[in-house]
Amino acid sequence: MKHPLVAVALCYAAGIVLADQFELPLAAMVVWALVVGGVALAWERGSRWLLGLLLVLAGAINGTLATAILSPFDLRVLMGDEPRLATVRGRLCETPIERVYEQDERESWRTTAFVEVKWVQFGQGSWERAVGRIMVRTPDKLGDEYFGGQAVQVYGVLGPPPRASAPGLFDYQAYLRRRGVYYQLQTRGSNDWQIFESGRRFHRPWSDRFTHWARETLARGLPERDETFELLCAMTLGMRTGLSGEVAVPFMRSGTMHVFAISGLHVALVAGILMAVLRLVRVPRTACSLVVIPLLWGYTAATG
Incomplete structure (x- = not known):
């Protein structure tokens, strides 16, 4: 069977959509999930369809749990x-x-x-x-x-x-x-x-420290931190703090505002650059993957 996880993802997503559109009883869904799971184990011939239904119920339960009132202090x-x-x-x-x-x-x-x-x-x-x-x-x-x-x-x-x-x-x-x-x-x-709790010492998250370091690194060699620098930070780090409306309006009108959001395109470019540099110094492809994948996770976590 080609692409078996596509069906799994679709069933699970269908359950999340149902939970988002309708108010479903959480307890009843949990009971039904247990019943369907038990029947799927006992009835081998219909287990494929029952597992699909079980995935739908799992997605619906997860979606309902995200919005349900579970605490009296909610x-x-x-x-x-x-x-x-x-x-x-x-x-x-x-x-x-x-x-x-x-x-x-x-x-x-x-x-x-x-x-x-x-x-x-x-x-x-x-x-x-x-x-x-x-x-x-x-x-x-x-x-x-x-x-x-x-x-x-x-x-x-x-x-x-x-x-x-x-x-x-x-x-x-x-x-x-x-x-x-x-x-x-x-x-x-x-x-x-x-x-609050001013006596305690809290450490700044590593993602903040990374973006601060990256911003300072990008500023090296530039005469001043002008609109061009803010555009560079927005496109590479997703930092739109200093991006004023005057600069952003042309991008909004041209429908290209999405370039300031860290997306798959940014991640692919970073992955390509890292792979090219590692291959240039003759690092094996398997080792490149072991290095690039954690770095990509860190980049996406730091830039949001």
Whole structure:
């Protein structure tokens, strides 16, 4: 049988799609998966079709688990759908992403961060245990002391993300929901942020250290860090921090904005360069694969 894993992937993906489109009972699906698995072991003739059904159920169970409320401290239980003033404590899932925008010839910074919430305080109430991931929007630039893994406390308006403004348009709320994010916290500025557990020492993630080193390396020999340098960082490292709207607009209008996202094309180019260099110094092909594959994983992890 040619390409046997294609059928496996399609069945599993079908289950994930079903879980995304419909609200499926988790317990019933687990029972059905056990029944189907048992029948597949006992009935050899129909095992192929039953295994396909089992893969669909496995995908549906996995998709449902990603969105199901499993804890009494889930933010969806504590919060509801109405925006509320809240202070949250938790850990940064990754280093905050900063963007610069231009409006009326003035630059403004916006920062987006994802926080794994551990505690929440509504208004002036008491602190409550909480479980969930939120997105934090800040109309300002945060300091370098904020990075992935850092314990933080943030104050703002907590509420559901905005839905699509019209049918058929991009639904940001649905996009965040698929990432396990059901609420966003809107702050007024960087003053609403505090480092929690300031006595502990947190180490900056290796991906941040790599991108900092790569950025400094790319800047060597350049007279200044101008728009050309920011374009180079965006195309090679996926860093669009200093990519202003004036530079990005031509790419958006020409439909080539995707060149700034690290994609299969970037990975293929990096793999080709690494393979060419290793083959140039006469490294065997098998050894090249053992070196290139881990480096590619590291590159994709560091650049997002």
